Amino acid sequence: MKNNGIARKLLSAPYIVWAAIFIIVPLGMVFYYGLTDKTGAFTLENIAAIMSAEHAKALWISLGLSLISTVICFFLAYPLAMILANMNVSQHSFIVLIFILPMWMNFLLRTLAWQTLLEKTGVINNVLSFLHLPALNIINTPYAIVLGMVYNFLPFMVLPIYNSLVKIDPNVVNAAKDLGANGIQTFFKITLPLSVPGIISGITMVFIPALTTFVISKLLGGSKILLIGNVIEEEFTQAGNWHLGSGLSIVLMIFIIVNMVVSAIFDKDGEGSFL
Amino acid sequence: MIRTVARKIYIILIFIFLYAPIATLMILSFNASRTRAKWGGVTLHWYISLFDNREILQALWNTLFIAFISSFIAVVIGTVACIAINYMGKHKRAIVMGITNIPMLNADIVTGISLMLLFISLGIKLGMGTILLAHITFNIPYVILCVMPRMKQLNPSTFEAALDLGASPAYAFFKVVFPDILPGVLSGFLMAFTMSLDDFIITHFTKGAGVDTLSTKIYTEVKKGIKPEMYALSTIIFVTVLLLLFLINKAPKEKLD
Numbered sequence: 001m002k003n004n005g006i007a008r009k010l011l012s013a014p015y016i017v018w019a020a021i022f023i024i025v026p027l028g029m030v031f032y033y034g035l036t037d038k039t040g041a042f043t044l045e046n047i048a049a050i051m052s053a054e055h056a057k058a059l060w061i062s063l064g065l066s067l068i069s070t071v072i073c074f075f076l077a078y079p080l081a082m083i084l085a086n087m088n089v090s091q092h093s094f095i096v097l098i099f100i101l102p103m104w105m106n107f108l109l110r111t112l113a114w115q116t117l118l119e120k121t122g123v124i125n126n127v128l129s130f131l132h133l134p135a136l137n138i139i140n141t142p143y144a145i146v147l148g149m150v151y152n153f154l155p156f157m158v159l160p161i162y163n164s165l166v167k168i169d170p171n172v173v174n175a176a177k178d179l180g181a182n183g184i185q186t187f188f189k190i191t192l193p194l195s196v197p198g199i200i201s202g203i204t205m206v207f208i209p210a211l212t213t214f215v216i217s218k219l220l221g222g223s224k225i226l227l228i229g230n231v232i233e234e235e236f237t238q239a240g241n242w243h244l245g246s247g248l249s250i251v252l253m254i255f256i257i258v259n260m261v262v263s264a265i266f267d268k269d270g271e272g273s274f275l
Numbered sequence: 276m277i278r279t280v281a282r283k284i285y286i287i288l289i290f291i292f293l294y295a296p297i298a299t300l301m302i303l304s305f306n307a308s309r310t311r312a313k314w315g316g317v318t319l320h321w322y323i324s325l326f327d328n329r330e331i332l333q334a335l336w337n338t339l340f341i342a343f344i345s346s347f348i349a350v351v352i353g354t355v356a357c358i359a360i361n362y363m364g365k366h367k368r369a370i371v372m373g374i375t376n377i378p379m380l381n382a383d384i385v386t387g388i389s390l391m392l393l394f395i396s397l398g399i400k401l402g403m404g405t406i407l408l409a410h411i412t413f414n415i416p417y418v419i420l421c422v423m424p425r426m427k428q429l430n431p432s433t434f435e436a437a438l439d440l441g442a443s444p445a446y447a448f449f450k451v452v453f454p455d456i457l458p459g460v461l462s463g464f465l466m467a468f469t470m471s472l473d474d475f476i477i478t479h480f481t482k483g484a485g486v487d488t489l490s491t492k493i494y495t496e497v498k499k500g501i502k503p504e505m506y507a508l509s510t511i512i513f514v515t516v517l518l519l520l521f522l523i524n525k526a527p528k529e530k531l532d
Binding site: 007008011012014015016018019021022023024025026027029030033076079080083084093094097098099100101102103104105106107108109110111112113114115116117119121123151154155204208209211212213214215218219229232233236242245246249252253256259260263 | 299391476
């Protein structure tokens with residue numbers, strides 16, 4: 001039996017070493033850079049930099065657009081997840097595949113395709129003018145960014161909600177109906193509360209990437225609208241101020257950690273997981 | 276009756292939303308005009324010139340190589356980790372799973388930056404190697420996510436029975452445990468492969484000059500205008516995957532599920 005203990009330690013070693021080097025240490029480095037200046041002295045300046053007009057504006061726009069996108073994703077995804085859950089598709093994996101499949105077309109190209117669709121003389125406007133409807137001029141505006149976010153992250157809202165809906169015991173729903181609850185009551189008293197883990201993990205999986213994206217704003221916002229992700233990316237790739245970039249990343253991580261804690265509270269068993 | 280029709284319409288609308296950009300890209304791959312703003316008639320030219328474009332082919336090779344190797348290594352490390360995690364006490368397990376969740380819940384931009392800082396301060400030259408290390412790191416959690424549920428469903432007695440009957444632990448693992456967790460391992464591999472293939476942000480920060488995957492190549496082309504060959508290549512990849520999935524679904528269903 002003692003032998004077994006050593007064997008188990010050996011089994012866990014590769015991953016624990018890997019996680020320490022490539023997950024924990026790098027995060028430590030972000031904190032190190034974020035909390036020091038170029039001479040290596042401790043400073044809070046890089047974090048306080050978020051208060052400067054330019055950075056604060058970027059953060060507010062990011063928060064606003066990602067919140068709007070998350071809400072839209074939720075209202076689009078919930079009915080869809082309910083319909084899919086009620087379809088009794090024998091192959092659960094088939095539904096997952098339909099939402100994973102677009103990922104095989106490159107994410108940048110898919111987002112760029114929206115340019116072609118949204119442009120002044122683009123596909124959508126041609127269809128609209130054919131139908132004698134007013135043109136839609138949203139390319140290079142915050143609306144286009146929201147559309148890009150909803151488009152890219154909708155699957156991450158649908159799948160967790162779908163998973164938690166499928167897991168609901170139909171007997172519970174039937175019991176509610178037997179006891180005289182109507183459809184609306186059953187939904188708000190039974191279905192919705194039982195799908196909360198899925199909703200929470202869906203919100204996390206949409207909100208965080210939307211909040212931190214720099215690609216969608218660059219491709220669909222016409223590089224006029226700076227999100228906090230754009231600011232950080234430029235600090236690392238162009239301005240070369242890693243300390244400032246890391247400091248702003250720490251600010252982002254505060255939002256991420258709050259989100260993780262909230263989802264941990266609601267989703268103790270990982271029930272609403274992505275798969 | 277109205278309800279089922281409404282439901283169908285809703286599903287169709289969402290699918291149009293999800294797949295319209297993909298259809299657009301496919302149509303653009305046949306566009307004889309070089310710019311995507313103008314339609315110049317149908318051509319297969321880009322499908323032919325694609326195979327003369329060494330830069331794109333190199334990027335494709337890099338992408339597939341990184342996706343395959345990183346998913347394979349992630350599957351090995353992740354599966355072994357699952358076995359170990361399964362034996363851990365409640366406390367230790369919670370900590371390890373918590374750490375596992377970090378790359379998935381953390382923003383890609385932060386993961387990318389943190390790895391870039393690590394590589395640069397260790398003096399590792401950014402290039403293929405660093406992209407691979409980064410991809411393995413963000414792939415492992417997906418593997419663990421896929422394998423762990425299968426692991427939990429396992430009956431531990433079967434493994435012990437095999438040991439009692441004289442099998443070595445490794446033999447018992449491959450004969451008894453592995454077949455049971457195989458569907459999880461396969462879906463973990465597929466998931467990791469897809470994530471690696473579609474990743475841009477983390478690659479963007481961990482790649483060096485001169486090394487490009489399809490994603491980073493597209494990103495640098497955005498300003499100059501995407502080469503139509505890129506649309507052709509994406510269409511080929513997408514249709515290939517679609518056909519593969521169709522064949523897998525058509526094939527006599529094994530006991531995978």
